[in-house]
Amino acid sequence: MKASTLRIGHRYRPNRLAPDYDAIVIGSGMGGLTTAALLSELGWKVCVLEQHYTAGGYTHSYERNGYEWDPGVHYIGDVGTRTRSRRMFDFLSGGKLEWAPMAAEYDRFYIGDKIFNAIAGKQEFRDNLVQRFPREEQAIDRYLVLLAKASKATSALGISRVLKPWQRFLAAPYLKWSNPKWLYRNTYDVLRELTDDPDLIAVLCGQWGDMGLPPKRSAFMMHAMIARHYMHGGFYPVGGSWRIAESIIPKIQKTGGEVFTYALVKEILVNDGTVTGVEMSDGHRIDCSCVISSAGIGNTFGHLLPDAVTERAGYKKLLPRVTPSFAHLGVYIGLRETAAELGIPKTNFWIYPSNDYDAAVENFIEGRSTEFPVVYISFPSAKDPDYLNRHPGTATVEIVAPAPYEWFEKWQGSTWGKRGDDYEAFKKELGERLMSYLYDKLPQLKGKVDYYEVSTPQSTNWFAGYQRGELYGLDHTPERLQQDWLGPRTRIPGLWLTGQDTLTCGVTGAMMSGMLTTMAMVGMRKMGPVMKKVYG
Numbered sequence: 001m002k003a004s005t006l007r008i009g010h011r012y013r014p015n016r017l018a019p020d021y022d023a024i025v026i027g028s029g030m031g032g033l034t035t036a037a038l039l040s041e042l043g044w045k046v047c048v049l050e051q052h053y054t055a056g057g058y059t060h061s062y063e064r065n066g067y068e069w070d071p072g073v074h075y076i077g078d079v080g081t082r083t084r085s086r087r088m089f090d091f092l093s094g095g096k097l098e099w100a101p102m103a104a105e106y107d108r109f110y111i112g113d114k115i116f117n118a119i120a121g122k123q124e125f126r127d128n129l130v131q132r133f134p135r136e137e138q139a140i141d142r143y144l145v146l147l148a149k150a151s152k153a154t155s156a157l158g159i160s161r162v163l164k165p166w167q168r169f170l171a172a173p174y175l176k177w178s179n180p181k182w183l184y185r186n187t188y189d190v191l192r193e194l195t196d197d198p199d200l201i202a203v204l205c206g207q208w209g210d211m212g213l214p215p216k217r218s219a220f221m222m223h224a225m226i227a228r229h230y231m232h233g234g235f236y237p238v239g240g241s242w243r244i245a246e247s248i249i250p251k252i253q254k255t256g257g258e259v260f261t262y263a264l265v266k267e268i269l270v271n272d273g274t275v276t277g278v279e280m281s282d283g284h285r286i287d288c289s290c291v292i293s294s295a296g297i298g299n300t301f302g303h304l305l306p307d308a309v310t311e312r313a314g315y316k317k318l319l320p321r322v323t324p325s326f327a328h329l330g331v332y333i334g335l336r337e338t339a340a341e342l343g344i345p346k347t348n349f350w351i352y353p354s355n356d357y358d359a360a361v362e363n364f365i366e367g368r369s370t371e372f373p374v375v376y377i378s379f380p381s382a383k384d385p386d387y388l389n390r391h392p393g394t395a396t397v398e399i400v401a402p403a404p405y406e407w408f409e410k411w412q413g414s415t416w417g418k419r420g421d422d423y424e425a426f427k428k429e430l431g432e433r434l435m436s437y438l439y440d441k442l443p444q445l446k447g448k449v450d451y452y453e454v455s456t457p458q459s460t461n462w463f464a465g466y467q468r469g470e471l472y473g474l475d476h477t478p479e480r481l482q483q484d485w486l487g488p489r490t491r492i493p494g495l496w497l498t499g500q501d502t503l504t505c506g507v508t509g510a511m512m513s514g515m516l517t518t519m520a521m522v523g524m525r526k527m528g529p530v531m532k533k534v535y536g
């Protein structure tokens with residue numbers, strides 16, 4: 001297989017580095033790029049180091065055989081009007097990032113033999129649900145009230161992440177008041193008190209795959225965030241998800257910073273308990289007293305910092321309180337006709353064997369069922385109004401499904417494209433199983449597929465730098481959301497954190513984590529004018 005030629009960022013070479021930087025960011029995902037861009041806005045010269053051959057982290061795209069796919073971005077919510085998220089995207093990209101709305105029926109849930117749609121717009125969403133579940137009208141309205149209450153608490157969660165420990169102590173009564181305990185109950189229990197209709201609960205939780213945990217394991221707060229995020233529909237970055245990084249990088253370059261690719265950081269250097277820089281995989285050391293890691297909690301404390309430093313700072317005791325999220329499979333499909341010719345919709349499909357999502361996941365993990373507990377199908381070329389300008393006469397489809405990491409553990413540390421015949425045979429079998437879900441829903445595609453390839457959790461490790469093929473970094477359990485140490489500040493002077501593990505997953509979650517990290521680093525007095533530019 002040929003590597004993709006779609007590349008963003010500059011290839012790292014020690015002699016391409018500036019003599020000094022104000023900060024080093026490890027990882028060029030949305031969290032890292034946002035932090036780097038906001039610091040650059042404040043005049044900092046920032047060096048972003050990305051191990052992949054292209055920048056963007058999970059927002060990167062790749063091209064092969066005349067097709068282009070986006071492994072980690074299928075739709076983003078809350079960008080249709082001048083919302084807070086949209087303004088931040090506009091600011092970071094200098095207004096260059098455009099968004100295309102999906103169909104009004106942006107998500108379709110196939111639950112057993114029933115079909116439900118998520119409809120864009122709060123009133124439309126409500127009316128559609130009431131029409132399908134007329135006896136549950138009151139429950140649906142009460143659910144919408146809970147979502148609104150949860151939204152306020154989300155802002156408080158963000159604020160609490162920025163506070164210094166003593167500030168958090170002083171703010172404790174406010175945080176307790178704005179973050180009531182029921183937000184940390186599991187999603188299922190909260191919904192079950194509103195209704196006993198299992199189909200309604202299943203429809204309300206139809207997007208559980210967007211944060212990786214089924215309703216009995218996820219925190220209601222996280223469920224509410226996702227539900228509100230997509231309440232006004234799904235949007236797709238015009239030109240593909242690689243446009244996100246491409247449009248942000250110039251801001252970082254403006255003050256002398258750069259985003260380097262093929263730049264694997266081997267170690268965060270610590271002397272006398274304080275950060276002094278990083279060591280690259282080629283042995284080159286970059287001195288800098290400020291390092292921001294967006295490489296994830298597991299990587300940062302489990303691999304990048306010396307063991308003794310992690311131990312001394314007390315992180316060894318904290319790490320068992322969080323768990324990596326589920327690993328996943330991806331299928332990337334190319335067709336030699338356009339989405340319009342093939343009748344491919346601008347709607348994501350979620351396919352579930354039954355309305356008991358938790359049981360389906362458990363049966364799958366325990367090996368009692370071979371049926372995937374969820375299969376997600378997305379149609380990037382149909383959503384992107386610019387796709388045909390880049391790849392005329394073609395269409396693309398992507399499939400995502402969970403897969404226990406243990407299935408792939410024996411290939412840990414192996415090289416992409418060189419994992420042997422047994423790996424290829426296993427991928428082939430999984431690919432065929434997942435393609436049958438696509439043909440079942442869109443039988444007109446049979447015989448039209450020109451090319452497809454399968455990614456596994458080892459592909460995730462290789463390209464996104466994770467250790468267990470994590471789909472969304474850490475699991476979004478109620479326990480995780482209550483870990484105050486998962487924020488921008490660390491116990492190691494000079495080391496900061498950003499990215500999905502410090503707030504929540506999602507491109508917008510990672511972007512907002514970047515804003516919070518910058519705020520924590522420079523303080524509100526300096527951040528105020530930047531916030532005014534973004535939101536004023």
Ligand SMILES: Cc1cc2nc3c(=O)[nH]c(=O)nc-3n(C[C@H](O)[C@H](O)[C@H](O)COP(=O)(O)OP(=O)(O)OC[C@H]3O[C@@H](n4cnc5c(N)ncnc54)[C@H](O)[C@@H]3O)c2cc1C
Pocket residue numbers: 026027028029030031032049050051052056057058059071072073074075076263264265266294295296299304328400463464465466470471472498499500501504505506507508510
């Ligand atoms: C299959 C899938 C589908 C998704 N769909 C959506 C969606 O539709 N909408 C949505 O909003 N979100 C979606 N997400 C989630 C979203 O993409 C992520 O939550 C978000 O992009 C994470 O951003 P981040 O900056 O925290 O991390 P990442 O994007 O993972 O960035 C971390 C970066 O650090 C780099 N790195 C790690 N270690 C090192 C090292 N030692 N040296 C140098 N670099 C290193 C990695 O290569 C990576 O680029 C999806 C994710 C997946 C996996």
